[in-house]
Amino acid sequence: MSLVSIHQLHKHFGDNHVLKGIDLNVDEGQVIALIGRSGSGKSTLLRTINGLECIDAGEITVDGAKIQAGAKDMRPLRLKVGMVFQQFNLFPHLSVGENVMLAPKIVKKTDPAQAQELAEQMLAKVGLSEKFDAFPGELSGGQQQRVAIARALAMQPKVMLCDEITSALDPELVSEVLSVVKQLANEGMTLVMVTHEMRFAREVGDKLVFMHQGRVHEEGPPEALFNAPSTPELAAFIGAIDQA
Amino acid sequence: MLTQFTTWDIVRNLLEGGKWTLLLSLLAFFLGGVTGLIIVLLRISPNRFLRVIAKVWIELFQGTPLLMQLFIVFFGLSLLGWDVSAWTAAAIGLTLFTSAYLAEIWRGCIEAIPSGQWEASASLAFSPLQQMRYVILPQALRIAIPPTVGFSVQVVKGTAVTSIIGFTELTKSGTMIANATFEPFMVFGLVATAYFCLCYPLSVYARHLERKYHVAC
Numbered sequence: 365m366s367l368v369s370i371h372q373l374h375k376h377f378g379d380n381h382v383l384k385g386i387d388l389n390v391d392e393g394q395v396i397a398l399i400g401r402s403g404s405g406k407s408t409l410l411r412t413i414n415g416l417e418c419i420d421a422g423e424i425t426v427d428g429a430k431i432q433a434g435a436k437d438m439r440p441l442r443l444k445v446g447m448v449f450q451q452f453n454l455f456p457h458l459s460v461g462e463n464v465m466l467a468p469k470i471v472k473k474t475d476p477a478q479a480q481e482l483a484e485q486m487l488a489k490v491g492l493s494e495k496f497d498a499f500p501g502e503l504s505g506g507q508q509q510r511v512a513i514a515r516a517l518a519m520q521p522k523v524m525l526c527d528e529i530t531s532a533l534d535p536e537l538v539s540e541v542l543s544v545v546k547q548l549a550n551e552g553m554t555l556v557m558v559t560h561e562m563r564f565a566r567e568v569g570d571k572l573v574f575m576h577q578g579r580v581h582e583e584g585p586p587e588a589l590f591n592a593p594s595t596p597e598l599a600a601f602i603g604a605i606d607q608a
Numbered sequence: 609m610l611t612q613f614t615t616w617d618i619v620r621n622l623l624e625g626g627k628w629t630l631l632l633s634l635l636a637f638f639l640g641g642v643t644g645l646i647i648v649l650l651r652i653s654p655n656r657f658l659r660v661i662a663k664v665w666i667e668l669f670q671g672t673p674l675l676m677q678l679f680i681v682f683f684g685l686s687l688l689g690w691d692v693s694a695w696t697a698a699a700i701g702l703t704l705f706t707s708a709y710l711a712e713i714w715r716g717c718i719e720a721i722p723s724g725q726w727e728a729s730a731s732l733a734f735s736p737l738q739q740m741r742y743v744i745l746p747q748a749l750r751i752a753i754p755p756t757v758g759f760s761v762q763v764v765k766g767t768a769v770t771s772i773i774g775f776t777e778l779t780k781s782g783t784m785i786a787n788a789t790f791e792p793f794m795v796f797g798l799v800a801t802a803y804f805c806l807c808y809p810l811s812v813y814a815r816h817l818e819r820k821y822h823v824a825c
């Protein structure tokens with residue numbers, strides 16, 4: 365049984381049929397790299413996996429927490445799923461430490477001392493122990509994104525979703541974030557990441573999923589797919605990336 | 609027989625009226641703030657029915673003159689058999705008025721918080737109330753302070769209208785003294801000065817806050 369299983373998932377925005385029957389399984393410890401053109405539905409798919417978007421048909425199960433069309437309470441799902449956004453979305457009115465401690469404290473009712481210890485651990489993991497008392501506005505983009513990762517990790521999710529988490533960063537800050545993600549992958553965290561960093565996807569990904577027009581168009585081991593794409597769409601996509 | 613009024617008599621009477629202006633302003637601002645908070649939470653609630661109620665409330669009190677609201681509270685309640693004093697009617701009327709404006713100001717501040725803040729807190733499994741309490745309101749409050757202080761000037765000036773239903777605040781005291789002393793220019797000059805002394809510091813303070821928070825953002 366997979367950790368995440370998505371079955372015949374459909375999603376519309378008005379008349380726009382954005383996800384057209386997605387089937388996807390993610391095993392524990394697996395790293396999925398989700399690629400595809402802009403508008404192919406990658407973000408929408410990620411957002412359904414933690415209930416930021418409701419679904420019109422099909423079902424999503426994450427470690428036993430199940431969501432179907434019409435589901436109201438997404439919190440059981442969200443407790444299993446962490447998410448990191450392109451724009452970091454740290455809480456600007458709270459210090460770095462408070463950003464990381466807030467959810468464990470109020471959602472999980474972790475006691476303050478334990479939450480503090482947890483936050484220190486998570487910040488150490490992303491290499492930002494010394495920023496505990498700083499405010500998000502005082503950090504670089506790369507540091508903010510690492511805090512966002514620590515904040516998500518502090519909820520001890522079963523799977524982490526990353527939506528183009530380096531796209532908003534200056535080029536020289538990309539690698540510090542990617543190396544944190546890589547470290548998570550090495551520690552066995554289950555990851556689903558949308559990325560344009562193809563080299564990273566090849567290196568860290570266990571499975572490459574190519575989305576095209578709201579469908580999983582092709583999936584398989586990254587090396588095999590990159591070297592021998594079996595659909596013209598993926599070939600064209602890889603070709604376009606290589607030129608860029 | 610004509611009584612002679614010294615300037616001190618005039619000032620003393622005006623100060624007495626001014627005291628009621630101040631009290632009415634504070635009360636209306638406080639009660640209006642509490643009511644406004646409830647209204648704004650209804651206004652942005654996921655429940656359509658509650659949203660409509662709040663919207664009607666806001667439109668009603670923003671879309672009619674304060675004077676009409678006071679008349680309706682004052683005469684309407686007595687038609688229903690409740691004998692309300694001018695003070696009670698003034699307090700109720702001004703509270704309703706204040707609540708509608710503050711709710712609308714605050715809604716703007718809450719909506720100014722980027723959607724990423726809602727999404728990040730949602731993804732951490734916060735309940736909607738926890739999102740409000742720990743993430744949205746603390747940030748909205750910051751940007752709400754300058755316009756809220758600015759609006760308090762409107763509340764102080766709004767109290768003048770309550771003189772028409774016979775509440776003896778600053779303006780009403782001024783009218784009575786002017787009639788008795790036949791010195792309307794001097795009396796209303798003092799009345800205007802008194803309003804200015806109440807309002808000017810508030811607007812200066814509001815501008816100061818705006819600059820301060822603007823710089824900090």
Ligand SMILES: Nc1ncnc2c1ncn2[C@@H]1O[C@H](COP(=O)(O)OP(=O)(O)O)[C@@H](O)[C@H]1O
Nearest residue numbers: 377380382400401402403404405406407408409
């Ligand atoms: N909140 C939304 N409202 C309406 N349409 C949306 C919304 N979010 C995404 N879409 C549409 O869904 C499609 C897929 O978008 P998205 O999932 O963001 O693609 P990707 O992340 O692959 O670029 C696009 O056509 C986009 O315009």
Ligand SMILES: [Mg+2]
Nearest residue numbers: 406407408528
């Ligand atoms: Mg996207």
